[in-house]
Amino acid sequence: xxxxxxxxxxxxxxxxxxxxxxxxxxxxxxxxxxxxxxxxxxxxxxxxxxxxxxxxxxxxxxxxxxxxxxxxxxxxxxxxxxxxxxxxxxxxxxxxxxxxxxxxxxxxxxxxxxxxxxxxxxxxxxxxxxxxxxxxxxxxxxxxxxxxxxxxxxxxxxxxxxxxxxxxxxxxxxxxxxxxxxxxxxxxxxxxxxxxxxxxxxxxxxxxxxxxxxxxxxxxxxxxxxxxxxxxxxxxxxxxxxxxxxxxxxxxxxxxxxxxxxxxxxxxxxxxxxxx
Amino acid sequence: xxxxxxxxxxxxxxxxxxxxxxxxxxxxxxxxxxxxxxxxxxxxxxxxxxxxxxxxxxxxxxxxxxxxxxxxxxxxxxxxxxxxxxxxxxxxxxxxxxxxxxxxxxxxxxxxxxxxxxxxxxxxxxxxxxxxxxxxxxxxxxxxxxxxxxxxxxxxxxxxxxxxxxxxxxxxxxxxxxxxxxxxxxxxxxxxxxxxxxxxxxxxxxxxxxxxxxxxxxxxxxxxxxxxxxxxxxxxxxxxxxxxxxxxxxxxxxxxxxxxxxxxxxxxxxxxxxxxxxxxxxxxxxxxxxxxxxxxxxxxxxxxxxxxxxxxxxxxxxxxxxxxxxxxxxxxxxxxxxxxxxxxxxxxxxxxxxxxxxxxxxxxxxxxxxxxxxx
Amino acid sequence: xxxxxxxxxxxxxxxxxxxxxxxxxxxxxxxxxxxxxxxxxxxxxxxxxxxxxxxxxxxxxxxxxxxxxxxxxxxxxxxxx
Numbered sequence: 001x002x003x004x005x006x007x008x009x010x011x012x013x014x015x016x017x018x019x020x021x022x023x024x025x026x027x028x029x030x031x032x033x034x035x036x037x038x039x040x041x042x043x044x045x046x047x048x049x050x051x052x053x054x055x056x057x058x059x060x061x062x063x064x065x066x067x068x069x070x071x072x073x074x075x076x077x078x079x080x081x082x083x084x085x086x087x088x089x090x091x092x093x094x095x096x097x098x099x100x101x102x103x104x105x106x107x108x109x110x111x112x113x114x115x116x117x118x119x120x121x122x123x124x125x126x127x128x129x130x131x132x133x134x135x136x137x138x139x140x141x142x143x144x145x146x147x148x149x150x151x152x153x154x155x156x157x158x159x160x161x162x163x164x165x166x167x168x169x170x171x172x173x174x175x176x177x178x179x180x181x182x183x184x185x186x187x188x189x190x191x192x193x194x195x196x197x198x199x200x201x202x203x204x205x206x207x208x209x210x211x212x213x214x215x216x217x218x219x220x221x222x223x224x225x226x227x228x229x230x231x232x233x234x235x236x237x238x239x240x241x242x243x244x245x246x247x248x249x250x251x252x253x254x255x256x257x258x259x260x261x262x263x264x265x266x267x268x269x270x271x272x273x274x275x276x
Numbered sequence: 277x278x279x280x281x282x283x284x285x286x287x288x289x290x291x292x293x294x295x296x297x298x299x300x301x302x303x304x305x306x307x308x309x310x311x312x313x314x315x316x317x318x319x320x321x322x323x324x325x326x327x328x329x330x331x332x333x334x335x336x337x338x339x340x341x342x343x344x345x346x347x348x349x350x351x352x353x354x355x356x357x358x359x360x361x362x363x364x365x366x367x368x369x370x371x372x373x374x375x376x377x378x379x380x381x382x383x384x385x386x387x388x389x390x391x392x393x394x395x396x397x398x399x400x401x402x403x404x405x406x407x408x409x410x411x412x413x414x415x416x417x418x419x420x421x422x423x424x425x426x427x428x429x430x431x432x433x434x435x436x437x438x439x440x441x442x443x444x445x446x447x448x449x450x451x452x453x454x455x456x457x458x459x460x461x462x463x464x465x466x467x468x469x470x471x472x473x474x475x476x477x478x479x480x481x482x483x484x485x486x487x488x489x490x491x492x493x494x495x496x497x498x499x500x501x502x503x504x505x506x507x508x509x510x511x512x513x514x515x516x517x518x519x520x521x522x523x524x525x526x527x528x529x530x531x532x533x534x535x536x537x538x539x540x541x542x543x544x545x546x547x548x549x550x551x552x553x554x555x556x557x558x559x560x561x562x563x564x565x566x567x568x569x570x571x572x573x574x575x576x577x578x579x580x581x582x583x584x585x586x587x588x589x590x591x592x593x594x595x596x597x598x599x600x601x602x603x604x605x606x607x608x609x610x611x612x613x614x615x616x617x618x619x620x621x622x623x624x625x626x627x628x629x630x631x632x633x634x635x636x637x638x639x640x641x642x643x644x645x646x647x648x649x650x651x
Numbered sequence: 652x653x654x655x656x657x658x659x660x661x662x663x664x665x666x667x668x669x670x671x672x673x674x675x676x677x678x679x680x681x682x683x684x685x686x687x688x689x690x691x692x693x694x695x696x697x698x699x700x701x702x703x704x705x706x707x708x709x710x711x712x713x714x715x716x717x718x719x720x721x722x723x724x725x726x727x728x729x730x731x732x
Contacts, residue, residue: 005655005656005658006655006658006660006667006669006728006730008669008671008725008726008728009728010725011725014725015478018513019674019724019725020673020674020676020699020724020726021723021724023723023724024676025676025677025678025701026676026678026679026680026723027723028723029723030722030723030724030725031720031721031722031723034719034720034722034723034725035720038720052496052497052498053496055495055496057341060505068502068504068513068514071478071500072500073495073496073499073500073501074500074501074502074503075341075344075501075502075503075504076502076503076504076505076506077337077340077341077367077503077505078337078363078364078367078505081333081334081337081364083334084301084329084333084334084335084337084338084341085337085338085340085341086341087301087327087329087334087338087341088299088301088337088338088339088340088341088342088343088345088349089341089342089344089345089495090341090345091299091301091325091327091338091342092298092299092325092341092342092343092345092346092347092349093345093346093347093495093496095496096345096495096496113330113331113334114330114334116330117329117330117334183721186720186721187720190720224678224679224680225678225679225680225683228680228683229683271325271327
C-alpha cells in the first residue's frame with residue numbers, strides 16, 4: 001500500500017505552521033474551534049459558504065488568539081471591539097460572512113455595549129462567546145460570569161458579585177439565534193454553529209469551556225480530565241428551552257440548548273427597506 | 277465642478293464624497309453632527325453606507341473594519357469623542373489602515389462649551405494614542421480649505437496606509453463661505469495599492485514596497501489577511517523581539533516622515549522683508565492675517581506663516597520661511613501649544629506665545645492686544 | 652502501526668487512528684473519553700515533553716471519533732480504512 005501523508009481533516013482550515021497552539025493543556029477553546037471548523041467545512045463542501053468571504057474577528061484574551069490559527073481573513077483587534085470592527089467590515093462589503101470569537105470578558109464586559117447593540121440591530125454576524133468564568137490570559141482575574149464567592153486574583157476575599165447570564169441578556173434583545181453549548185458536548189457546538197452559518201441576522205452561541213490552568217486552579221480542579229468531568233456533571237441539555245430555563249450556575253447547573261430561533265429581517269435587510 | 281455657498285461641515289462632507297468616501301460610522305456630537313447628518317442623506321444616494329453606532333468607540337472601530345473590507349471610511353467627532361477614539365487610533369496605525377478622522381474642535385476641557393470654538397486639541401491630534409507613532413494632521417482655515425484638505429486627508433491616508441486627522445473647529449464648521457465643489461475627474465484622488473493574488477498562501481499584510489508602504493490585502497479577496505493589533509512582523513505574526521519592534525516602529529514613522537514634501541503644507545505672506553513673524557493656523561489665522569495687514573499699515577514689518585499641516589512639521593521650511601525675522605509670535609486659541617514647537621524650531625530668534633483664549637473667533641483687537649506686548 | 656512525518660498510526664480492519672505526535676499536550680481527554688479504551692498514554696515523549704496517546708488497543712476502535720472531537724489540539728483523527 002502506498003505510504004500517504006495522513007493529514008488531519010481540518011488542516012486545510014488552519015495555518016498549520018503556527019501549530020501547536022498556545023492554549024494550555026486541556027483548554028476548551030481548541031475543542032470549540034475544532035467543532036466550529038467541522039461545521040464550516042460542511043458548509044463549504046456543500047457550497048453554501050464561500051471560504052474567500054469568511055472573516056473571523058476576535059478581541060483580546062485567550063479566546064481571541066483562536067483566530068490566529070485560521071487559514072482565512074482574520075483580524076485580532078482591540079479588547080471588546082471585535083463586534084464593531086466586524087460590523088464595519090460587513091457593511092462595507094455585505095458579501096463577507098463575519099464570525100466573531102471572544103471570551104466572556106471581551107464580549108460581555110468591555111464589549112458589552114457593542115454586544116447589546118449588535119443584538120438589538122439583529123446584525124448579520126455570528127458571535128461565539130467562549131465562557132471560562134475567568135480572565136485567564138492576564139492571570140486569573142474576576143470575569144462577569146465568575147460565580148459568587150470564588151477566589152480570583154482581583155477578588156481575593158471571594159467574588160462579591162453574582163454572575164451575568166449573557167444568554168438571558170442577548171435573548172431579551174432582537175437576535176435571531178441564541179444558543180448555549182459546552183465543550184463537553186462538541187457535537188452540539190458543531191450542530192449549532194452549522195445551523196447558525198446558514199441563518200440571517202444576529203446569531204449568538206455561548207460555549208462553556210474548561211480552563212484548568214486558571215479557573216480550574218481557583219476552584220481546585222487543575223487537572224484537565226477532572227475539570228472536564230466536573231463541567232460535564234453540571235451541564236444539562238434541554239430541547240428548545242425557554243430563556244427562563246437558561247440557568248448558568250456552577251453549583252446548580254448549566255443548561256445548554258437552543259433558546260431562541262427565529263427568522264426576523266437582519267440589519268442589512270432593514271437598511272435596504274425589507275420589512276419581513 | 278459647481279460653485280455654492282456652504283458651511284465648513286458641509287465642505288468636509290462634500291470633500292469626503294469627492295475623494296470616494298463609501299462608509300461613514302459616527303456618533304452625534306456638537307459641533308460636528310452636520311457632517312454626519314448631511315452624509316446620512318447624501319452618501320446612500322451614491323452607493324455608500326452611513327450608520328450611527330452606539331458610541332464613538334464603536335464608530336472608530338467600525339471604520340477601521342470597513343477600510344479593511346476595501347471602503348474609504350471616515351468618522352467625525354469633537355474633543356470628547358476624539359478622546360474615546362484614542363485607543364483605536366494606534367490600532368489603525370499599527371495595522372496600517374487608511375481612515376480619516378475629523379475632529380471639529382470645541383472648547384474644553386471635558387464637556388466644555390459644545391457650541392464654542394477652540395484650538396486646544398492640536399497636541400491631542402498628534403499624541404492621542406499610546407505607543408510611538410506619527411500621524412498626519414491637517415488644519416483648514418476656510419470652508420474651501422476644509423473641502424480641499426479633506427480630499428488631501430483621504431489621499432494621504434490611501435497613499436501612506438495610515439489614519440489621518442483633520443482638525444476643524446466650531447468656527448469653521450458653521451461658517452458660510454463660497455465653495456467650489458469638484459467632480460471626480462477634476463481633482464487627484466489616490467487609491468490604496470492592492471496586491472495581485474498569486475497563491476493560496478496568506479498574503480503578508482505588512483511587507484513594504486520601496487516606498488515603505490505595503491499593498492493592502494483587503495478582506496474577501498482570498499488573501500487570508502491577518503490584521504493584528506499585537507506587535508507583528510511582515511506576515512502579521514506576533515513577534516515581541518527587538519528586531520521586529522525596531523523595524524516596524526521605524527518603518528511606520530519613516531513612511532510618513534520621508535514623504536514630508538507631500539504631507540507638509542504651509543502658507544507664507546509678507547515674509548520677504550518681515551522682521552517679526554506671526555505664526556498661526558486654522559480659524560485664528562484668519563484674524564491674524566487681518567492683524568498683520570493692520571500692523572503693516574502701522575509700519576511694523578510683520579510676516580505671516582500659516583501652518584496647514586500641524587504634524588509632522590517640516591522644520592527646515594519653517595525655519596527658512598522668513599530669513600530676516602528676529603522675533604516670532606505664535607498666535608493660537610489655546611494655552612500655547614504650537615508655540616512649544618516654534619520655540620524649539622526657531623533656535624536663533626526670540627519666540628513668544630500670544631495665546632488668545634476665546635470661545636468665539638478671536639477678534640482683531642483681541643489678537644492685537646495679545647501680540648502688542650511682544651512687538 | 653507506522654510512523655511517518657510525526658504521525659503515529661494504527662489500524663484495524665475498519666478504522667485507522669492517527670496521532671500527530673508533536674501537537675499533543677497530554678491533556679488526557681481522548682484517553683478519558685474513548686468508550687472502548689483504545690488509547691493509552693505512550694511512553695515516547697514528543698518534541699515538547701508531552702506523552703501523546705498511543706492507540707494500542709486498536710482492535711477495539713469503533714470509529715466513534717469522540718477522541719477527534721474532544722481533542723483541543725487537532726492532534727488525533729480517525730480515518731476509515
